[in-house]
Amino acid sequence: MASTNGLSNARATHPLFSFGVITDVQYADIPDGHSFLGVPRYYRHSIQVLRRAVNHWNNIKKLKFSMNFGDIVDGFCPRDNSLAAVQKVLDEFHNFNGPVYHMIGNHCLYNLPHSDLTALFKIPSLHGEAYYEFSPSPEYRFVSLDAYDISVLGRPRDDPRAAVALRFLEDKNPNIDKNSPVGLAGLEKRFLMFNGAVGKEQLLWLDNVLKESTEQGQKVIVGCHLPLNPNSATAASLLWNYEEVMEVIHRYKCVKVCFAGHDHKGGYSVDSHGVHHRVLEAALECPPGSDAFGYVDVYHDRLSLVGADRMVSTEMIFES
Template sequence: MNRKEFLYTSSTLIGGLSLGRIPFPAFRQSIRIGLITDLHYAERDTPEGSTRFYRESLKKLSECITVMNREKVDFLIQLGDFKDQDDPPEETETLAYLRTMANELSHFNGPIYHVLGNHDHDSISKQQFLDGVTISGFNHPKSYYSFDKNGFHFIVLDANYTATGEAYDHGNFDWKDANIPQDQLEWLRKDLKRTRKPTIVFVHQRLDEKDGNANYCVRNASAVREILEKAENVTLVLQGHYHPGDMSTINGIVYYTLKAAVEGSGLENNSFAILEIDKKLEMNVIGYHKTESRLLRS
């Protein structure tokens, strides 16, 4: 039995079945999730030779919200690098960019969630970012957390730590040095043990290591994947950070990297998507503009 068959069979047993944890859920709905990543908003010009149009990301976010409200998705999540900074950076301006984007995002008519990216700590701290956004259901938002919706379990991870476990703060990091510290790994193990619901993980940096993409990956990605695989109920990991986008499958888990919204001028170069998951765990991406629509299989 593969992972998808296991998840579908176990979640449809009448009355549930205990396997030393909590009973399997007897009913699960379908779900539709709005996705956008790597907006990198700042009121700055595009450097020569760059394809990042920072100040246009506000309009791109606005278009995304209009679509998500029209489509009535169950929630909207941004996968990191929500904003950027000036060159040279100034903390007050960076916080202003964060407020501008958070205010625009508040026009979405539903629950909102955030994943923290490396640029969300460029000239501010982790706590300053969290204080500037709303994460639905949390009065005091944390950088990693979990929640349930429509019979699914969702986990948000934060890989913005150095190899020594120090949190990214005011630019004290190398973007190629992303790590999930030991205390968060222990939290992840415990969180997964508490649920048998089909589980989806959100993270900014990639967990699917491939030849040539190591700089975009969490350094201890293999340790994270081992935890996800042992849980046996994780079906999908959604990522940002790697602007061209990508997809792979490792040991039955799909790793889908959404294309960056900041790349390219004009709304025709926007990028966002709706992820639809039905009761049989068929996963379908409906892409907008640069993001292609595709069926994801686990």
């Protein structure tokens, strides 16, 4: 999975900054179980993975911030315990010696409304939405997308975005169970209820941010709970309108890397425009004693993901 460009060793050895990464903790105080495909899931152990991640990040003493790519609690979490479970995981993140930036995932929305999560996660949006951007250094900007902007999950039934999402699913997925991909072919398998889309206002916002970043000579790192490239993830895990999002991204040359979660096994690819796509391995699927977290060293010409255990280390060297 890692790039093996031999020149990397001769390049700058001190990063501009570094940040921690973890995804899909999906904690719940319930016995271990399995995914629909039979993959083991360790609901109680996952918070221990997070605890070790935070300790590791703090011991490095050089991380500027950390990123959680979504799904901090699991959909099987008992509903009367949802808020307490979310708060328990957030308390672990609060032990990190620096800012923590969160993204909303589908399992978060099985437990609590979208608006509640935006507040609980203290998402730094100027417009009350769950997408945002920040500049950790003059040379770089981080853009965090809301993959559930258009979604039937976590929205009131009278919310126009929920209505749009419901009509979309009715049109795209003929199954009564909208989480079933039966009869869907190829990339159509992404049209499932547990996925979502980036709305028109967010797309316009993204375009404006990337235009401004280009004018300022900034490189951009994009984060999204749902993957944006079919070569880095299974079809069933993709953002509904990933093509629209990538069309905006490809208008500019500033975006260098797109990180995502959701597809628990992880993945990596470089698209036709040289954008790196790294889907991170899930904390939830770590057997007791194993881990999946990491940190990213950011350089002028590359990003270097240093993974722990099941999170694969990846060198992402920019084409230009």
